[in-house]
Amino acid sequence: MSTGAEMDRRSFIELLGGGILVIVSLGPDALLGQERRRGYPTDVNAYLRIGEDGRVTVFSGKIEMGQGVMTSLAQMLAEDLGVPLESIDMVMGDTDRCPWDMGTFGSLTTRMFGPALRTAGAEARAVLLQLASEQLGLPTDRLVAANGIVSVKDDPSHKITYGQLAKGQAITRTLDRKAVLRSVSEFTVIGQSPQRLDARDKVTGAAKYAGDVRLPGLLHARLLRPPAHGAKLVKADTAAAAVRPGVVVVNEPDLVAVLHADPEAAAAALERVKAEWTPAPPGADQEGIFDELLAKAPAPEVKDTRGILDGGPAPGARRFEHTYQKGYVAHSPIEPHAAVATFEKGKLTVWASTQTPFPLHDRLAPMLGLDPKNVRVITPYVGGGFGGKSAGRQAEEAARLAKVTGRPVQVAFTRAEEFFYDTFDPASVVKIVSAVDETGRITLWDYDVYFAGDRAAELFYDVPNARRRVFGGWMGDGSSPHRFAVGPWRAPGANMNVWARESQIDVMAAAARIDPLEFRLRNTRDERMRRCLQEAARTFGWTAATGPSGRGWGVACGVDSGSYAALMAEVKVDRPRGTVKVERVVCAQDMGVVVNPAGATMQIEGCITMGLGYVLSEEVLFRGGQLVTENYDRYELPRFSWLPRAIETVLVKNDEIAPQGGGEPAIVPMGGVVSNAVFDATGARLFRLPMTPARLKAALDGKT
């Protein structure tokens, strides 16, 4: 074994034992952002092993958090390796067994990892055919490999299994890009919708999440938390807690915790801790934050300039200027962050609900003064992430407490902690000045976005005069106006950018007295978007009308993660109550080759249902650094009664393009499609999300 940070290739391979091993490398282009890899051969991104029992094991640093990649990755491998899906075992997110991975986010798994895995499968199949050729004494062109068996073409009874071929072998192949992939017309596994590999575990309760790990002597920790972000601990008196039987107390300057074998007893002991805090500095609430955003915005990054912006619109053109605001939105997975940590013989093992096991591993080692090889992070099933399970605070706390107490320790956030330490989708502002000429062509697009970044903001409408300026991203930074953590939230920044853009497009269409679908088609030559819009219209049964038509129909579209999505919706507005019921949503999505149509459809349905929340209700309430939102009573997620009576999905066929992202694109136009439908129903347009009943009533009153 090497002793340095880098494990060399040979020792890495020795770890894997016999059989046939194919190492997957994505190549330098796909590795942007992966430069922090440590502890593994620098050119390995995943590997697969064909064992002597014929089972195929894939080792990947990606994780399964509900998006279904455990199944879709296995499908992609099964296709090109020629094995039944059931013979594949997926080992995911285990830092001892899987090669370094930057994390599971950005709809990258299928796009970036899938093609490499397919190539590895094809390479392994070539190796197996070669071995079979030697053992059967026949040339490879007389053999066929499928279903885990190599057989003779004109004599199928003459055969040998992959497992038999792997027996006694220690063959290692590094992925060869020349390996021939099966073509779309040959697919038998890709494009199918098999039962998910995680299905049985998840309906029987057998699926283990980080908080379900049970170890002898396990202590449940409850930590002292500040009353507000910005408050500093002056003193913690833990004496009253320590007298309770079975309670273990940790009282360090930045780590005050009470631990007990029973989580409830730990919680009760925490209530006996007397703490003194400095007052948190005052700050804006959810209403005042928008002025702060504008006041504290950094200098802009100019992304796009073309044509003439100054001098006003051409004669006959109409000019529109609007400001769009959206509050903080929580990830709020139903599984709060949890971790279990234990030290055994100087080695730390942490089970964590995380989207980024390897970056977590890389932080834990120096934090605890451990050699990186003495730290292992294991990622069980993750109960929803949406970008929110990248921070890893709970795992760091569990590891530190395990070290201090010498016992296995679980840190599982309460719902209040989950809100308090969430990395929210930031409050943000978009200002747009646009113009449309007498023929219904957009002539000006001057776009400023504050604290939402640039994602999905690139214009696919044909506009001769345009500028796009980005005043701060969604990650926040040192000068950020945010009092609490912000970070990636399912399609970070894109929900804001597309809501603002698609609202502004509708404003212009209505003013120009042009049907909003026709207006979009008139202003874009992007063929992928035109097809999505037309397919959505066909399924929806769209007929042209200028808004507001009273029908409550809306359209919006966007590009994200390489996929195109056009949404149409029908809403009913209860004017006295100010509530919106989305009755029907159609989504037409072009995501290239579709690996698993049922899985893709589930993701689209999930996007649409989850998207109702940030549009209609979800907004974190706060006063300065103090969160008023602490549980679901003050933060309403979409419920069964909100579900549109119909959600229809059209997967627009496009086999010319490799599989693109599917977990995010369809949520991106949700703000626009609902806003535009509400305008079509009522003539009222909201420039603030979420569209709470109070805000909608105010907008309706302004109209009447």
Place this chain on the structure above:
Amino acid sequence: MKRPVRFRVNGRPVTLDTEADRTLLWALRGDLELTGTKYGCGAGICGACTVVVGGKAVRSCQASLKDVEGKDVVTVEGLARDGTLHPLQQAFVDHGAFQCGYCTPGMLMNAYALLAESPRPSPEAIAVGMEDNLCRCGAHKRILAAIAAASKEGARP
């Protein structure tokens, strides 16, 4: 004060020598290592901790051991029999009625009680009956479809 608390879990008698005011959720997850029942909000709002007690759906984060003394508790681990999935579980698999799976045990148990009370509910009644169970992944449409499909096959007691 500790004392023996007796009840049945998934058909098996259980005696816990413990404080009877402890919360059912933590006794299930800790003492009995039945970790299929999940913590979600701790306030009875999200439904992830739902179990069935005496035929009724109960939020186990809001119930004490005293509340279930002498009663029958069914958790998600008790639905399958001899390796065969309960029709509700099979319908969830067939309809893809989950994504991350964390709310799934609570959904299944709430639906189990719903069908026990009303074996052939209308689609509207299913939606109303499931209203207080939260799912973040947005599997709602498929959850309703799965429950409707299972109800057609007849819920097993």
